[in-house]
Amino acid sequence: MSKTLFEKIWEKHVVDTLPDGTIQLYIDRLYCHEVTSPQAFAGLRSRGLNPFRPERITCMPDHNIPTLGQEKPIEDPISRKQVETLEENAKFYNLTYYGMNHPKNGIIHVVGPENGLTQPGMTIVCGDSHTSTHGAMGAIAFGIGTSEVEMTLATQCIMQRKPKTMRIVVDGKLRPGVTAKDIALYIISQMTTSGATGYFVEYAGEAIRNTTMEERLTICNLSIEMGARGGMIAPDEITFAYLKGREYSPKGKDWDEAVAYWKTLCTDNDAIFDKEVRFHAEDIEPMVTYGTNPGMGMGIKDCIPAMERIDESGRISFQKSLEYMGFNAGEPILGKSIDYVFLGSCTNGRIEDFRAFASIVKGRRKAANVIVWLVPGSWAVERQLKEEGIDKILEEAGFKLRQPGCSACLAMNDDKVPAGKYAVSTSNRNFEGRQGPGARTILAGPLVAAAAAVTGVITDPRDLMN
């Protein structure tokens, strides 16, 4: 029978099926960060259990990590304790651990792929909704809660219902100045934040196939923002080339065997999805959000929708959202003054994002009214951008690099946007207070962020491109 990519991997990981259809699913890889794991380890301990398959678990702190002064202990005692708790748990149970300031530390969703820990055909979970990122390599990867982290620690399995399948096809070719982030924000704006709830998404089509590995990571990262459990892209030569030679990638004969298997991981021609959606790459403009969820996005030159265009049941929320943002229905946001720019996160904290940002700011100067936080997704990204001389370009334009971590994406460390201030952010959520209490977030890709950083206002990056 013809199968989708999702079904091929899922079925291979079913340990048991209960009479009501609940699945006991085997997990190949568990990633743990410091925020969602302490209670899981405590639960394990209170049951008198040890991790069942410690070799399948990788731990690193990322959410609380300061982006300045990582050489010193974390100042905030509660943050420090959370990070130390992860370290103690990892050491106690002999789990792989990349601590703060370790050369392999970084945001877990950046580190997993760059070390070859994430591979096609795997099932991957982490107590973090952006685990969907890893689906870009042809894996089933999704976020779970702490109870499920504990289950995975204890048994390497979780209990799941099989999600429905959806294919999102993006045909055609992207216009210049349009990035992977714009594809994702466009799709979410069309689907709404709950439009893919209950589904696991496969992205396909010419525009998707033509993306680089890092662009795919950005697209899959944002799957959760339309409610999808995860998103995935069939592995191909781009995936294999990215993985070859990475630390945890198979080597020698094992590599050849792995690639032969990975090549079978694609949706069969006549396989049936529960839902199919199609978009055209030519319709996608550089995107920005204007509201307080990632579905409230529009082309950078568009106007915020007028109230009449909003469903009656959603008008209270829409109005509340615009009041929070200090915007009016029906107005454009192009040209609006902004206060902060954040480049980073598991969405846009990779080397290609820094290259894109640098391509706009090269030969220009940081706008005087803007505070800019440039936060590499990992130390590996930081080393790479120094190797390429990107740090010099940034410095000449008046920017400073910070140290890796989740940073202002969710402001658990000191990188908080003050109340009422506008931040153009390459992260993934513009929820109220996400970047600090009262902070106003405008989500965008690295080119729009760079254009805002040098002009101080919302600017179409295409106006600054040659």
Place this chain on the structure above:
Amino acid sequence: MKEKITIITSTCVPLPLENVDTDQIIPARFLKATTKEGFGDNLFRDWRFDKEGNPNPNFVLNQDIYKGKILVAGKNFGSGSSREHAAWAIGGYGFRIIVSSFFADIFKNNSMNNGLLPVVVSPEFLSEVFEHVKANPAMTLTVNLPNQTITNNTTKRTEYFEINAYKKNCLVNGLDDIDYLLSNKHKIEEYEKTL
């Protein structure tokens, strides 16, 4: 063993907003604890309190006329992060049931793993509850988990709600997935031989 859920009749707390995300339920800066306790104090923190920590009188949790074990919210409740702290905050505050016309996936799982029952109702049922509770905050809802029904006791309107048999059994008996998985460990070891 978790607290069991069978039949609960209670007044309810209305939150007629859509897309209430996990950052509103419990902001990230309160996620730094290493235990599950105390999150209820910061439930809906930035809506419930002002910058100085004073209660916002316009927010429903600060209005004494609204109380109970049932939270009723607009569609797509719990979107966003996978933080189970959201379920701990709602449970920690004292809610046992959340009623909405639509829940985000991960939040729904997290709730059920913490003895907190998400009940999906039709948009009509939901808007009727919002209207009635506004007119009469003392109105009650009855949730019968064994029968999978929810009743608006003002109108006697009753709806059937879906929950899979496995999760229902866990909630009714206060069991969790780990108890089940540990009892099934031999199958995991058998499975691993095929890898």
